[in-house]
Amino acid sequence: MLNESIHSLVDCGNQVLLLFGDKRAKRAQSQAHPFGEARAKYFFSMLVATFLFFGGGVIGVMEAYDKLVHPAHEVNNPLILIAILLFGMIIEGSSLRVAFKEIKALNTEKLPLFRFLHESRHSEILVIFAEDFCAIIGLILALGGTILTFLTGNPMYDALSGILIGVLLMAAAVFLVREFYSLIVGESVTASDLEKITQSFIRETVKQLIDVKTIHIGPTEILIAAKIDIPAEYEAHSYEIINAIEKDIRKALPDKKSYIYIEVDEFDNNYQH
Secondary structure (H helix, E strand, O other), X not given: OXXXXXXXHHHHHHHHHHHHHHHHHOOOOOOOOOOOOOOHHHHHHHHHHHHHHHHHHHHHHHHHHHHHHOOOOOOOOHHXXXXXXXXXXXXHHHHHHHHHHHHHHHOOOOOOHHHHHHHOXXXXXXXXXXHHHHHHHHHHHHHHHHHHHHHHOOOHHHHHHHHHHHHHHHHHHHHHXXXXXXXXXXXXXXXXXXXXXXXXXXXXXXXXXXXXXXXXXXXXXXXXXXXXXXXXXXXXXXXXXXXXXXXXXXXXXXXXXXXXXXXXXXXXXXXXX
8 A cells, every 4th residue: 555655646747857857848949949948857857757667666675675574563553444445447548548549549550569668758748647547457467366365464475565566656657658768769760651751852843862961859840851853954943853852751641740851962872871
């Protein structure tokens, strides 16, 4: 029960961090941040994952281990504790259901859940889903530990459930940190989005797509830099060709704010990508 209380307290603090990160991410473009501060979401999501690891996981394991080594507590008023845990499961279940609806709305390609979470650039969705999922599993573990301790009179089960909850939170935090580290460093667009981008270059007026690089500068903001080779007879119309390509890219990715930079050059076999 104490572990779940710690987890709930950490969750409340994490929600404040996510709200603050969302506010910072909406700041307008400036000279210091010409593309805005959309990636602030990734930074604050990383803080959330860090607090989840230490505040929810490490402290929870330490507290539960102390009870395992010094089993001096008993389960008093088990029916009240069970009622509280069941009520918590209902609340967290409702929250998880909302998270699933949000994932379904964003998962337009109908990807498997884990693959979507891995490829998603929406850090807040990852955090909310991970916390809600861990909360449900944690409540189930706490319920099992409480019931077994009451039935057997052995507080070991309550302590073990607390350790398992802490380990679960640490594992979830490690997964989140790995994902957010990649986003902060800079991830390219997904394979499907990259395919849509490259398809936009296929036309009679483009001899070859020499290179294209992409990076997410926010959940829905992307930077695209490309180098193309244009046939000699179309060189005088390079501006029109580039504008047409940019228009097609934005049409192919209507849910993204795209910053596109295209350079005309001649293909060279020695070109370094």
